[in-house]
Amino acid sequence: MLKDMFSKKKKRYATIPSERAKIEVPEGLMTKCPSCRTIMYTKDLKKNLSVCRTCGHHHRMGAWERIEALIDEGTFQEIDADVIGGNPLAFPDYEKKLEADRKKTGLNEACVSGVGELNGHPVVLAVMDPQFRMASMGAAVGEKLTRAIEKAIELKHPLIIVAASGGARMQEGMISLMQMAKTSAALEKLDRTGGLFISVMTHPTTGGVSASFASLGDYNFAEPKALVGFAGRRIIEQTIREELPEDFQTAEFLLEHGQLDRVIPRLEMKDTLTTVLAIHQ
Template sequence: MIKKFLTIKDKEAKYVTVSLNNNFKENSVDDKFWIYCKGCNKHIFKKEIEDNWSVCPKCSTHYKLKARNRVDLLIDKGSFFEFHFNIKHQDIINFPGYLDKLTFYKEKTKEEEAVICGYGTVNEIKSVICVMNPEFMMGSMGSIVGDKITYSIEYAYDNDLPIIICSASGGARMQEGIISLMQMAKTSQALSRMEEKGLPYISILTDPTTGGVSASFAMLGDIIMSEPNTLIGFAGKRVIEQTINQKLPEGFQSSEFLLENGFIDMIVNRKEMKNILHRLLTMHNLPNTQRQ
């Protein structure tokens, strides 16, 4: 098949090549302003998607949302109080270059770690919230991430509040070895105490939720919800296929597949997430959830 191309002159007197073949998806304009939506294959102005909580306004394809923006999405404006725990990083197993990498990601993301924790109100219902940040070392869970999430759970327990955890992670942080794996047990044990008081834990799975995070607190929610087309799993598809020597079904690590097979409770469009959270929290009628 012969591909047809047309050379034109743009406004800045630069020549660009535009394909006359509809299957050719190369951008002919500045990628800073326009993208081809991976869902509907439409040429979309980036600002439209950003202003729509990183959701395509034409086909509702969900793109990754920054952690701070997710806090703004779920928590009432002006009500968020962030926990600032006095925890210092340590190179526990003397992993080469680890402290330099931490410094790099702190400067790049302007965050101290891969999770943001605090409390605020969801349509006036006071709740504790933790939001993982995949831009900080792929949201990996080291000792400080485990500590911050555990302390947040304990705050919710002590103050009779529900907790919401938004997961987005590549799993345990390899630079901390066995210490990072211990965070799975620590966070899970802390969550088990919530049941003593009947305090709800709502887990929100976002793209991607994998590894030690999916194998611990992410899948322990009283209610587990996910965004559409979210990658959820433990190991990669190729690793699993090589281990069990079987071909896996198409899309088996997608939120849609997990919902169909009973691993999660619901898939919720990002723009509806806050209202759904409010309805779920209202059903529990907790004593200390109103704004103080």
């Protein structure tokens, strides 16, 4: 016993795992909710249409994800996929940025349009993708949207546009601003033929997009807490020299002030659109 008390004990050191033993988490496997900070499997989040099961936060969705969420399987036929933007003003490095976004998203431009069925109702659908140049509206996007409107007139189908945009594309200058008038004029033609246009605004829908076609729907819907507005909050406060409400330019604020018809959670969107289409059928 005394021998044991005075004997030197060997120190035990914590073993350091080798590089091979370290567990590597594949990129994109998990997603942290920016609202409630809950960490969840990305696959489970996608199954819930990218809506957080804990707090209901609506994560961004790509164009094809939205199309799959709204259109009946196997019925969507894309149109005007070959419409690609150029660099009309020779803006420095603009073409490189467009090419980088094409590789990143797999899209030719920031909008995907086509014809399909929504719970059996034929529709023309155009969806903007914020992952491509923040879905800014340049000549190509304006052209694709205008052609989608004209297709709705031709087929006598209801038109649905899901907007998500930072506004006009600055690299195309005045040409991008002209798309506001172009799309609005096309919608006026649709209205004269008695066609139905449903506008769905998602986070964010701002600038020239919110000031043109996105606000001209027979029905103007938006997802919860979506940022919808023209100029930025800071610019408006500096202009009017007043502090704006905390919820200014949110979908809920616009609904309260009569600028939206309804705020619809993403998980209820398809059923709500089906009801509207059935009423107008």
